[in-house]
Amino acid sequence: MEAPAEQAAQRALARRLRGAAGLAALAGLAWVARDVPAALGGRLSGARAERAARSPQFRDGAFRNRASTRTMAGSPDRNLVRELIFGKQKRRPTAAVPLVRPADPPAAATDRELGVVWYGHASALIEIEGHRVLVDPVWSDRCSPSALLGPRRLHEPPVGLHELPTVDAVVISHDHYDHLDMATVRALTAGQSAPFVVPLGVGAHLERWGVPEDRIVELDWAESHRIGGLTITATAAQHFSGRGLRRDGTLWSSWVVAGAHRRVFYTGDSGYFDGYAEIGAEHGPFDVTLIQIGAYDRAWPSIHMFPEEAVAAHLDLRGGLLLPVHWATFNLALHDWSEPVDRLWAEAKARDVRLAVPRPGERVVVDDPPAVDGWWQSIA
The missing domain is CATH 1.20.5 (Single alpha-helices involved in coiled-coils or other helix-helix interfaces)
Known part of the structure; x- marks a missing residue:
């Protein structure tokens, strides 16, 4: 003792x-x-603020949708917080999400070959006519300004950022954390030389995070930027923006990526609206559409599409192959984890729409896509 x-x-x-x-x-x-204050991003000032104020989308001190929309609304028969905590939905997969290391394009691939690699959520690589366009890359563990709080990944990225091929452009749809991530932007700034093509105002965030001004290209709807043989055009979307408490200080956008022979459309985040038919008439037909299908709820129907609306949007756009994004990676709504893609598959079959549902990391050749095999159902 x-x-x-x-x-x-x-x-x-x-x-x-x-x-x-x-x-x-x-x-x-x-x-x-x-790093949390930095992750909130920058504020518009000087020439950037003056340009935003001249936009047809900017009214009464903020960017606006063409139609009146609501971003969140209560419901007298529901308590969303209670559902979030105590709901019986199966919001996570029961086993590991299968990941695939992207295959390299075949050596015999022609300049006309079109491929897409979906990395999870809304992050994807478009391989078009010898160019590569990376959209909405988010590689962080959480889509949040904090490394400790906020929605956490349900699967790892299928490859590391340092393993990405050299890209010709990084396209951002809007400034929400699940589409614009500070750590990913900083890594791409150091590891790549491509410009960031973004909606009006988003350049303020990039500037604060150290992206050189000559690598920031800000576009309003209907404006385009040429990169090699590609034309990247900002098109309308029905959504909102904001990091922190300030809302709608930057623009949100969908995107057209067009080469001499092939065309791709990416929705970003958006509710279903008549703008899709207008975009299809002006810029279509599209060989492939990357369309948001997850994180919907009847509490916010104006700013995220339901899966059936995603199919309707694809048809409005005059799309060929539909490749769904914005699902599987983060819990951002109350529905079951697999519900978006189950509903999408049923609607696509009912309306005779060509569909590809790749595993994260799987390369899809648009002219020869893999058959939909329901891979997610065994872990739902």
């Missing part, structure tokens, strides 16, 4: 160690939290 003095000394040492551990934990939290 130890002497009382030795026991007292050990207790004092234990208290000091616990105190040190607590200070270390607080220091760690402070270190993590220091």
